[in-house]
Amino acid sequence: xxxxxxxxxxxSRLQSVSKVIASKNSLPILDNFLFELEGDVLTITAAxxxxxxxxxxxxxxxxxxxxxxxxxxxxxxxxxxLPEQPLTFDINDDNxxxxxxxxxxxxxFIGAKGDTYPQQKPLSEQAVSISMESKTLLNGxxxxxxxxxxxxxxxVMNGVYFDIQPDNLTFVASDGRKLVRLRNLSIKSxxxxxxxxxxxxxTLLKTILAKDEGMVTIRFDENNAHLVCENFEMVCRLIEGRxxxxxxxxxxxxxxxxxxDRLSFLTALKRVSVFSQASSLIKxxxxxxxxxxxxxxxxxxxxxxxxxxxxxxxxEFSIGFNATYLIEILSNIGSEEIVFELxxxxxxxxxxxxxxxxxxxxxxxLMPMMLND
Numbered sequence: 001x002x003x004x005x006x007x008x009x010x011x012s013r014l015q016s017v018s019k020v021i022a023s024k025n026s027l028p029i030l031d032n033f034l035f036e037l038e039g040d041v042l043t044i045t046a047a048x049x050x051x052x053x054x055x056x057x058x059x060x061x062x063x064x065x066x067x068x069x070x071x072x073x074x075x076x077x078x079x080x081x082l083p084e085q086p087l088t089f090d091i092n093d094d095n096x097x098x099x100x101x102x103x104x105x106x107x108x109f110i111g112a113k114g115d116t117y118p119q120q121k122p123l124s125e126q127a128v129s130i131s132m133e134s135k136t137l138l139n140g141x142x143x144x145x146x147x148x149x150x151x152x153x154x155x156v157m158n159g160v161y162f163d164i165q166p167d168n169l170t171f172v173a174s175d176g177r178k179l180v181r182l183r184n185l186s187i188k189s190x191x192x193x194x195x196x197x198x199x200x201x202x203t204l205l206k207t208i209l210a211k212d213e214g215m216v217t218i219r220f221d222e223n224n225a226h227l228v229c230e231n232f233e234m235v236c237r238l239i240e241g242r243x244x245x246x247x248x249x250x251x252x253x254x255x256x257x258x259x260x261d262r263l264s265f266l267t268a269l270k271r272v273s274v275f276s277q278a279s280s281l282i283k284x285x286x287x288x289x290x291x292x293x294x295x296x297x298x299x300x301x302x303x304x305x306x307x308x309x310x311x312x313x314x315x316e317f318s319i320g321f322n323a324t325y326l327i328e329i330l331s332n333i334g335s336e337e338i339v340f341e342l343x344x345x346x347x348x349x350x351x352x353x354x355x356x357x358x359x360x361x362x363x364x365x366l367m368p369m370m371l372n373d
Contacts, residue, residue: 001091003059011079017046032069050237067114124221138209140171149175156241183361196239254341256314273323275304282323319345320369
C-alpha cells in the first residue's frame, strides 16, 4: 500500500478527530487512528467506547488499498511540527510496517491490523431522520451546552435534549439550577421525536461545525445517533431515559420586568463578582430606573457595588443569584438588551433577549440564591 498526501490536510483532519480519543481506553486498539485507503480517498476513524468520528482526505499516486491502524500519539505529534509538504506513506501489507517519507527525513511505525478495530452497529429500521444547516445545529449546541449537568444520579441531565416537534426543533439543557430552551422555528418534521445528545459528542460537534458549512443530517434510534456533515461523520451512543418536562418548571406569571443593556450588565457583573468568589452570590437591588449590583466576602472584609441604568416596572426589592451562572447566561445571548422577568425573590428569574434572532425563541431560567440579610 502506498500513497502521497498533503501534510497540512492530513494533520488538520487528524487533529479534528483526535479529540474523541479517550486518555484511557478499555481496548488498546482505540488508542489508534484507523486508516482505510480506497482509490484516491483515505478514510480516517477515531473512537472511544461510545463515540466514533470519521473524516476523509484526498490522496495522490495511490497504489493498493486496505485498512491499517497507527498510534494516534506517534503520528499526530510529529506531523504538527512539519511545514506543508507532500508526505509519502509506504505500508508493508504483510507486517504493516509503515514508513512516512518527507523532505528531510522519514518516520517509521509498526501498525496494527485494521480489522481488529471495533465496527459500528447499524441503526435500526425505525430510525428517525432530520436535516438542518450546520450553523443551526452549531448555534443550538453553543447556546445550550453550558447549562448541562454533571450528575451521576440523573444522567439524562448530562446532555442536550433535542425535542423535535412538527413546527420546530427545541434545544434544552438544564442542571437543576439553570435552564436553557432554544426553539428554532425553521426546522419542521413530519413526526414528533426526541433524543439526548451526551456532552462529549456535543462538545466535539462545536469544534467540527465551526469549520463546516452546508447541511447536517441526523439519523437516530433509541440507542445511537448518526450525524453526517460535509467533511465528517459522527456516530455516538445516546443517553437513555426520559427527559423531565422542562416547560412545567418555567414560571408563566412574571409581572415584573427589567429591561437592561446586556453588555453593561455583563461587564458590571464580572467586575463586582470578583468580591464574592467564595460564594458567587451577587445581590441585585432593583429600582425603577436602575439596578445596583452588590457583592461581598465577609471573611476577607471586602465588598463592591455598582449601579447601572435599567427600566423596571415593579416595586423596589432585592434578589440574589449565582454570579457565575448569570455571567454564563448573558454571554450566550446575542441581543443588545435583555429582559429579566421576575415575580418575587424566591422564584426563578426568566431571562430572554429583547429581540430574538430570526426564527429563534430563546428563554433562559435561573434559580435565585438566598440572601444573607
